[in-house]
Amino acid sequence: MVLNGNGRISSKTIQQVRAAAALLNYVPNAQASSLRKQITHRIALVVPDIGNSVYVAIAKSIQQVAKQHGYYVSLVSTDGVEGADVDALLLLRNGHVDGMVLIAIKSSKELEENLARVNKPVCVIGRVPGDLGVDNVQANSLQGVRLVVDHILSLGRRRLVFINGPLNTNPAIQRLEGYQVAIRTAGLEERVVYGEFTLEGGYEAAEEALGKYPEADALVCANDLMGIGALRRLRQAGVRVPQDVAVSGMDDIRECEICSPALTSVALHAAERGRMAAQMLFDRLSGASTGSPIRAVLEPTLRVRESTGGQA
Amino acid sequence: MVLNGNGRISSKTIQQVRAAAALLNYVPNAQASSLRKQITHRIALVVPDIGNSVYVAIAKSIQQVAKQHGYYVSLVSTDGVEGADVDALLLLRNGHVDGMVLIAIKSSKELEENLARVNKPVCVIGRVPGDLGVDNVQANSLQGVRLVVDHILSLGRRRLVFINGPLNTNPAIQRLEGYQVAIRTAGLEERVVYGEFTLEGGYEAAEEALGKYPEADALVCANDLMGIGALRRLRQAGVRVPQDVAVSGMDDIRECEICSPALTSVALHAAERGRMAAQMLFDRLSGASTGSPIRAVLEPTLRVRESTGGQA
DNA sequence: CAGTTTTGCTAAATCGTTTTAGCATTATTC
DNA sequence: GAATAATGCTAAAACGATTTAGCAAAACTG
Numbered sequence: 123m124v125l126n127g128n129g130r131i132s133s134k135t136i137q138q139v140r141a142a143a144a145l146l147n148y149v150p151n152a153q154a155s156s157l158r159k160q161i162t163h164r165i166a167l168v169v170p171d172i173g174n175s176v177y178v179a180i181a182k183s184i185q186q187v188a189k190q191h192g193y194y195v196s197l198v199s200t201d202g203v204e205g206a207d208v209d210a211l212l213l214l215r216n217g218h219v220d221g222m223v224l225i226a227i228k229s230s231k232e233l234e235e236n237l238a239r240v241n242k243p244v245c246v247i248g249r250v251p252g253d254l255g256v257d258n259v260q261a262n263s264l265q266g267v268r269l270v271v272d273h274i275l276s277l278g279r280r281r282l283v284f285i286n287g288p289l290n291t292n293p294a295i296q297r298l299e300g301y302q303v304a305i306r307t308a309g310l311e312e313r314v315v316y317g318e319f320t321l322e323g324g325y326e327a328a329e330e331a332l333g334k335y336p337e338a339d340a341l342v343c344a345n346d347l348m349g350i351g352a353l354r355r356l357r358q359a360g361v362r363v364p365q366d367v368a369v370s371g372m373d374d375i376r377e378c379e380i381c382s383p384a385l386t387s388v389a390l391h392a393a394e395r396g397r398m399a400a401q402m403l404f405d406r407l408s409g410a411s412t413g414s415p416i417r418a419v420l421e422p423t424l425r426v427r428e429s430t431g432g433q434a
Numbered sequence: 435m436v437l438n439g440n441g442r443i444s445s446k447t448i449q450q451v452r453a454a455a456a457l458l459n460y461v462p463n464a465q466a467s468s469l470r471k472q473i474t475h476r477i478a479l480v481v482p483d484i485g486n487s488v489y490v491a492i493a494k495s496i497q498q499v500a501k502q503h504g505y506y507v508s509l510v511s512t513d514g515v516e517g518a519d520v521d522a523l524l525l526l527r528n529g530h531v532d533g534m535v536l537i538a539i540k541s542s543k544e545l546e547e548n549l550a551r552v553n554k555p556v557c558v559i560g561r562v563p564g565d566l567g568v569d570n571v572q573a574n575s576l577q578g579v580r581l582v583v584d585h586i587l588s589l590g591r592r593r594l595v596f597i598n599g600p601l602n603t604n605p606a607i608q609r610l611e612g613y614q615v616a617i618r619t620a621g622l623e624e625r626v627v628y629g630e631f632t633l634e635g636g637y638e639a640a641e642e643a644l645g646k647y648p649e650a651d652a653l654v655c656a657n658d659l660m661g662i663g664a665l666r667r668l669r670q671a672g673v674r675v676p677q678d679v680a681v682s683g684m685d686d687i688r689e690c691e692i693c694s695p696a697l698t699s700v701a702l703h704a705a706e707r708g709r710m711a712a713q714m715l716f717d718r719l720s721g722a723s724t725g726s727p728i729r730a731v732l733e734p735t736l737r738v739r740e741s742t743g744g745q746a
Numbered sequence: 747c748a749g750t751t752t753t754g755c756t757a758a759a760t761c762g763t764t765t766t767a768g769c770a771t772t773a774t775t776c
Numbered sequence: 777g778a779a780t781a782a783t784g785c786t787a788a789a790a791c792g793a794t795t796t797a798g799c800a801a802a803a804c805t806g
Contacts, residue, residue, distance in 0.1 A: 127765080147551075147630070151527040153469040154762030157791050162465065164530075172494050175487075182484050185511055194530065196476070197509045199497055216464040217792095218476075218506065239459075289802060321692075350692055380633075380662055382694025438794080442754060466792030511756050529762090 125150065156217075164194045165403060166219040168210045169228050171236055172199040174319070175375040176346060177225060180247065181398035184223055187400035191407075193220075208232050214242045219290060221407050223399045227291045237304040243406035247397045257402040258417045261390035263293055263372065266422030267300030267342065270370045270388050273424055274340045275308055277431060282310070282340040285327045285348055287319040294319075297344045297372070313338065317348060322352025333360055339367055340430075346371035346378055349385050353429065364431040374425050383428035391420050437462065445568045458505045468529075476506045477715060480532040482539050484511040485629070486659060487687040489537060490710035492559065496535055499690045499712035503719075505532075520544050526554045533719050535559060535711045541601045555718035557711045561604040571716040573702035575605055575684065578734035579612030582682045582700050583654055585736055587620055589743060591652040591680055594622070597639045597664060599631040606631075609656045609684070625650065637662025644671055651679055652742075658683035658690055661697050665741065670702060676743040686737050694741035703732050 123129040124139040131139075142148075156162045158236075167184055169177040181197065188195050196219060200206035211233075213219050221243040224311055226233065234254060237244060245257040267284075274282060284301040287294040289363060299315065313335050317327030324343055328351065331338060343349035349371025356363055363369050363383050371378060374389035392414050405411035426432030435441040435450040443451075454460075468474045481489040501506050508531060512518035515542035518536060523545075525531050533555040538545065546566060549556060557569040579596075586594055596613040599606040609624065617624050627649045629639030636655055640663065643650060653668075655661035657733065661683025668675055675681050675695050683690060686701035705718055710730055717723035 123764085128765085130782090135784080147742045149524070149527045151469075151762050153465060153474065154529075154791090155764075157463075157465040157762080157763045160791075166506075172490060172497065178490055179483060179511075182511070184508075185484065185509065194478075194508045194510070194525070196506045197493075197497065198506070199494070212461065213506070214462045217466075218464045295779060332783085346637050376633075377689060377692055380666075380689055381692045435794085440795085442752090444754060463792050466761090467794075469792080470794045472761075574772085700751080 129377045153197070160217075162217065162220050163192060164196055164219045165400075165407075166196045166222045167208065168198045168200060168207060168215045168222065168224045170200055170202070170225055171319075172187045172197070172201075174345075175377060176373040176390075176392045179375070179392040180225065180399075183393040183396035184400040187397055187404065191404050193352065193404075196418045205232070211236050211240055212245070214240050220404045221245075223396075223403055226250065227293055227340050228229060230294055243403055245403045245406075247295065247395055247399050252417075255317060257399075257415050258407065259395050259399045259402070260417070260419045262419055262421050263388075263390060264296045264300035264303070266388040266390060267297045267344075269422055269424045270372070271304035271342055273386070273426065274342065274368055274370065274429055274430055275408060277368065279340040280310055281313070281335070281337050282342050283313040283315060283331045283335050285324060285331060285341055285343040285352060286314055286316050287323070287344045287348070288316065289317070294344060301342060315344070317351075319345050319348060321347045321351040321354075324348030326434070328352035328353075328355035332356075332361070341367060341369045343369065343371045346373045346375045346385060346387055350377060350381050351430070353381060353383070353385065363384055363429050368430040370430055374423075377426070378427065385431040386427045386432060387425045389423040389425055391423070395420060472529075474529065474532050474656075475504060475529045476508055477719075477745045478510060478525045478534045480510045480512060480519060480523065480534065480536045482512055482537055483512070483603070483631075484509070484513075485659075486701075486703045488658070488685040488687060491687070491704040492537065492711075495705040496712040499709055499716065503716050505716075507680065509663035517544070520548050523548050523552055526552050533557075533715045535708075535715055538559040538562065539605055541604055548581050555715055557715045557718075559707055559711050561608065562612070564729075567727055569711075571707050571711045571714070571730045572729070573707060574731055574733050575700075575702060578653065578684055578700040578702060579609045580616045581734055581736045582684070582698065583613060583616035584684065585679055585698070585738060586652045586654065586742055587616075589680065592622055593625070593647070594652040594654050595625040595627060595643045595647050595650045596654045596656070597636060597660055598626055598628050598642060599635070599660070600628065600682050602630070606656060613654060628668035629663075631657050631660060633659045633663040633666075636660030636703045636746060638663075640664035640667035644668075644673070652674045653679060653681045655681065655683045658685045658687045658697060658699055661699070661741070662693050665693060665695070665697065674705050675741050680742040682742055688733075690737070690739065698739045698744060701737055702737040703735070709730060 124131055124136050148411055185195050186197035196212050219398055224245050224246050226248040244418050247259045250258050277377040286298050298423045315327045343352055352369055363368050371385045371387040374387040378387045436448050497507050536558045538560040540559050541573050559571045562570050598610050623650035627639045627642045655662050655664055664681055675677050683697045683699040686699040687717055690697040690699045
């Protein structure tokens with residue numbers, strides 16, 4: 123009671139208890155406290171791949187918000203393992219954590235069902251069905267692809283290849299649609315190749331693109347890692363960027379400014395998404411928000427760099 | 435007892451209990467279990483800066499080992515906040531976690547004292563006093579700097595500037611010594627400037643180096659982020675790398691191959707260090723290792739790239 | 747068949763807090 | 777001064793598991 127400041131205690135007793143605690147080097151046991159109070163002061167963050175800087179950026183801002191609220195963050199990386207996201211929900215059900223920010227790139231019946239029956243606050247970053255009953259933060263990546271495609275079209279390019287990620291992920295579906303809408307609006311031909319959402323995936327997909335569409339004058343990549351992989355492949359092939367082929371990515375990770383030529387990208391405001399998701403989660407945890415699920419959609423911002431002939 | 439497989443139970447009872455558990459959607463409460471068993475199945479990982487890829491690499495491999503052992507990882511980033519590492523030790527004392535991997539770049543009396551009185555397994559990555567009583571994984575970064583300096587000397591360069599991190603960190607102290615030993619052995623003049631261990635820090639330090647040592651023909655940077663920052667500054671100044679000035683980094687983070695020119699670096703085997711540290715920690719936790727503290731020192735590996743005129 | 751062992755279950759203690767109820771004391775009111 | 781209210785402490789009941797002790801019933805032993 124003294125240590126938590128509860129109850130009525132005489133100042134004399136407070137002194138004595140404090141002294142004794144200091145003498146014994148006493149630290150309250152977090153397990154016992156958690157058990158009794160039913161609060162763990164922990165949240166979980168589930169990311170698809172800790173190797174992707176965009177998730178690191180999200181993790182960083184979530185971590186900061188969590189620290190402000192006196193919470194610790196348990197980090198789980200699903201690394202493309204089937205069902206790892208559903209497994210992670212166990213952390214909530216068994217009381218390991220009080221809440222969760224889940225970055226979902228694949229949606230599955232199973233995940234949705236399990237998500238619905240979890241009775242602790244969850245905020246999903248990424249696309250979820252509207253009736254899922256969890257808070258949600260999204261980036262409008264469809265619009266992001268339209269932005270960058272329109273930008274490249276405005277440069278006079280007409281033979282744009284879209285290097286997409288696996289179609290069993292939501293981002294890939296959204297971004298493909300953005301590409302298609304933009305290309306059809308312009309009355310042009312669609313060219314698409316696929317790879318993993320990684321540097322290596324982009325490298326290989328660019329190789330495929332070079333073979334399949336030798337006439338290409340632009341590679342629009344579904345994320346930055348792929349874009350950087352594509353840059354590498356083009357360099358090896360002796361293709362000049364942006365003179366011969368323009369290249370773009372998406373996410374606006376830090377590496378875009380590091381690589382050469384600097385990669386044109388579309389900011390999906392990762393840090394801000396993380397911050398908002400964490401805020402929503404803590405609003406639920408604190409009881410500040412109690413109503414129906416909240417959804418926030420962030421609009422993308424084009425970042426023109428050298429790879430599309432922006433500033434040098 | 436049924437769910438944990440303890441005690442003698444008739445198969446009939448097992449069936450019934452299993453059925454009831456399934457019906458009720460029962461999940462054992464981790465808090466209660468932790469309290470009684472005095473095992474949390476959690477470890478903490480304390481990193482200096484989650485924005486540095488080298489720590490992400492370490493985190494990734496630790497996470498993998500932890501997952502294998504059925505453990506979760508609580509990630510704490512100290513972000514240069516004074517005393518944040520000591521605070522993190524509270525996680526051990528209050529029973530939040532069973533053990534900790536601590537990446538220490540600054541050593542302080544306070545940290546050492548608190549580390550000594552923690553009675554749970556800790557493995558420190560980085561330099562610690564020999565008698566501290568905790569397991570330890572180090573990279574021989576002194577030798578790493580010698581390697582890269584010798585490499586640059588072998589290219590015929592003689593006016594090497596060392597771009598170091600803050601001298602109140604252990605890596606900076608070690609790496610400076612490596613530079614000094616190598617330069618003195620060659621009978622050359624020492625040139626050192628300082629900055630933060632970040633991209634911006636390298637950028638600013640390179641600027642200082644250009645002004646202070648216009649004769650420089652090589653910038654040896656204390657880590658890769660600084661090296662990349664230096665590359666950026668040199669490019670803006672119209673200095674050609676490696677023709678006019680050679681540049682090197684240290685850590686061999688992924689960005690070294692992304693940036694242009696690709697950055698010569700020294701691999702300190704971050705992923706391996708993480709793996710080893712996690713292994714040591716779980717050996718302690720499982721009781722597999724009980725003796726006096728273990729120390730592992732990893733030897734560096736030079737990675738020559740374009741920025742020192744290696745392969746194109 | 748008495749005596750011992752094995753089997754399978756029940757009840758209670760424990761982990762270390764937090765919270766509530768209860769109960770003397772002391773202080774206040776009319 | 778009796779009745780009421782406030783104060784400060786103690787004891788006990790939770791939280792939800794794990795583990796141990798105990799005990800009846802069944803199975804074995806000589």
